[in-house]
Amino acid sequence: MTFTIQIENGTEVRNAEADSQRTLYPYVTGTSVVAIKYKDGVLMASDMGGSYGSTLRYKNIERMKAIGKHSLLGASGEISDFQEILRYLDELTLNDNMWDDGNSLGPKEVHNYLTRVMYNRRNKFNPLWNTLVLGGVKNGEKYLGMVSMIGVSFEDNHVATGFGNHLARPILRDEWREDLGFEEGVKLLEKCMRVLLYRDRSAINKLQIAKMTEEGVTVSEPYSLKTFWEFKAFTNPTVGAEGSW
Amino acid sequence: MFRNQYDTDVTTWSPTGRLFQVEYAMEAVKQGSAAIGLRSRSHVVLACVNKAQSELSSHQRKIFKVDDHIGVAIAGLTADGRVLSRYMRSESINHSFTYESPLSVGRLVVRLADKAQVCTQRSWKRPYGVGLLVGGLDESGAHLYYNCPSGNYFEYQAFAIGSRSQAAKTYLERRYESFQESSREDLIKDAIMAIRETLQGETLKSSLCTVSVLGVEEPFHFLDQESIQKVIDTFEKVPEEEEDAGEGEAEPEAALVAAGTGEQGGSGDQDVAPMEM
Numbered sequence: 001m002t003f004t005i006q007i008e009n010g011t012e013v014r015n016a017e018a019d020s021q022r023t024l025y026p027y028v029t030g031t032s033v034v035a036i037k038y039k040d041g042v043l044m045a046s047d048m049g050g051s052y053g054s055t056l057r058y059k060n061i062e063r064m065k066a067i068g069k070h071s072l073l074g075a076s077g078e079i080s081d082f083q084e085i086l087r088y089l090d091e092l093t094l095n096d097n098m099w100d101d102g103n104s105l106g107p108k109e110v111h112n113y114l115t116r117v118m119y120n121r122r123n124k125f126n127p128l129w130n131t132l133v134l135g136g137v138k139n140g141e142k143y144l145g146m147v148s149m150i151g152v153s154f155e156d157n158h159v160a161t162g163f164g165n166h167l168a169r170p171i172l173r174d175e176w177r178e179d180l181g182f183e184e185g186v187k188l189l190e191k192c193m194r195v196l197l198y199r200d201r202s203a204i205n206k207l208q209i210a211k212m213t214e215e216g217v218t219v220s221e222p223y224s225l226k227t228f229w230e231f232k233a234f235t236n237p238t239v240g241a242e243g244s245w
Numbered sequence: 246m247f248r249n250q251y252d253t254d255v256t257t258w259s260p261t262g263r264l265f266q267v268e269y270a271m272e273a274v275k276q277g278s279a280a281i282g283l284r285s286r287s288h289v290v291l292a293c294v295n296k297a298q299s300e301l302s303s304h305q306r307k308i309f310k311v312d313d314h315i316g317v318a319i320a321g322l323t324a325d326g327r328v329l330s331r332y333m334r335s336e337s338i339n340h341s342f343t344y345e346s347p348l349s350v351g352r353l354v355v356r357l358a359d360k361a362q363v364c365t366q367r368s369w370k371r372p373y374g375v376g377l378l379v380g381g382l383d384e385s386g387a388h389l390y391y392n393c394p395s396g397n398y399f400e401y402q403a404f405a406i407g408s409r410s411q412a413a414k415t416y417l418e419r420r421y422e423s424f425q426e427s428s429r430e431d432l433i434k435d436a437i438m439a440i441r442e443t444l445q446g447e448t449l450k451s452s453l454c455t456v457s458v459l460g461v462e463e464p465f466h467f468l469d470q471e472s473i474q475k476v477i478d479t480f481e482k483v484p485e486e487e488e489d490a491g492e493g494e495a496e497p498e499a500a501l502v503a504a505g506t507g508e509q510g511g512s513g514d515q516d517v518a519p520m521e522m
Binding site: 108 | 342343344345346349351352383384385
């Protein structure tokens with residue numbers, strides 16, 4: 001895939017083209033996505049930030065999109081790769097609609113399709129740099145799954161990506177129940193998002209919550225969480241820490 | 246159908262707008278031994294007559310499992326049928342692998358039809374000489390399709406193809422309205438009776454036919470000879486033991502049948518007119 005050209009004085013020039021074809025690092029990234037199953041379906045939350053390295057550059061990125069009638073896809077990681085995935089899924093759903101034969105793609109099918117895509121890209125050493133969360137309800141069956149950029153794929157009652165794995169999932173493991181109502185579910189997700197807001201530097205205080213039920217899929221309008229910064233530990237963080245300033 | 250100067254090539258139209266090679270291919274289907282399919286709301290039954298080259302050889306396989314939820318019965322050039330079955334299995338398993346979900350029958354059938362159509366429009370190919378009865382179950386219910394060598398496909402409640410299929414079709418036409426709500430057992434019985442029509446007088450034995458079933462929570466599988474014989478015994482008149490055979494049967498089904506007429510078949514339907522031979 002790459003070759004070098006020797007120049008007289010011994011310095012080498014790489015063939016720029018071939019190497020730039022592979023994804024090496026992400027540039028504009030989204031942070032955590034958190035999702036849970038609840039009584040009537042699935043809830044998913046993510047903020048609307050797109051970071052450019054350590055700069056919180058874009059503040060209006062929708063990181064959750066509806067797929068067909070039954071599913072919702074949330075993504076963290078490289079935003080341009082997420083947009084590419086949406087294009088693939090667009091083709092898929094278009095083809096599905098064209099058949100017009102009473103069959104439709106459900107969340108399980110979309111999840112497996114994405115798993116195949118992610119895994120195949122990883123095998124070519126050219127991954128789509130995302131962790132995807134796929135949720136939906138079809139024929140009364142609730143579905144929630146995740147695919148990582150290396151093609152690791154699984155389903156669970158609650159999932160989170162990135163920092164969410166470390167900060168949100170412990171909360172969910174303690175407080176999640178099968179029969180959560182809608183308000184309870186939203187409160188639980190907001191609790192997770194608030195912790196992420198305090199502790200994840202790439203999180204911004206502008207989030208959306210998406211609801212998936214048998215009736216369909218909706219994404220809420222963006223809103224902010226109330227935060228409290230007057231905790232004693234925040235006002236004087238170095239109390240008791242010997243040697244800090 | 247007689248030979249004419251427009252029938253050498255599949256890519257030559259006749260002046261009356263016919264493609265004779267395609268029509269000849271459909272003739273090949275009519276020469277094969279009979280295959281029958283019927284469906285209810287929840288089940289599909291495929292049955293065929295076992296034809297063997299000679300007494301020494303085994304019979305050709307005419308029913309193939311494509312997937313747990315799809316089966317196909319063929320009539321015509323069995324070699325072509327085998328190749329198409331392999332294609333169907335391949336499509337089905339590829340879909341399952343990518344989407345973890347069974348391929349819907351309608352979509353498989355369209356792919357099959359498109360494949361057949363290609364052979365009617367290339368000068369270096371010939372049409373497949375096999376008709377396929379594709380039966381399957383998907384989200385939208387139970388389906389039975391017939392795929393022609395011409396690339397056409399149709400959905401049916403019940404259908405028969407191959408030699409002497411007209412007799413079976415006549416039987417099915419009479420009874421098809423009851424199939425949608427039929428029970429699994431009645432559906433199987435109707436299939437075997439339809440097979441009997443194609444035999445035109447030959448005694449129906451379980452060794453002469455192959456029957457397969459698929460349905461809701463019942464993956465595609467073949468019925469074993471015993472089960473087929475049991476169903477046959479419920480309606481086939483055995484000369485010496487006519488009444489005894491009927492009343493000896495423990496199954497309530499059989500008792501009902503014995504009460505009905507032997508000649509006309511299983512469900513005790515007194516209003517069915519005698520078959521015209």
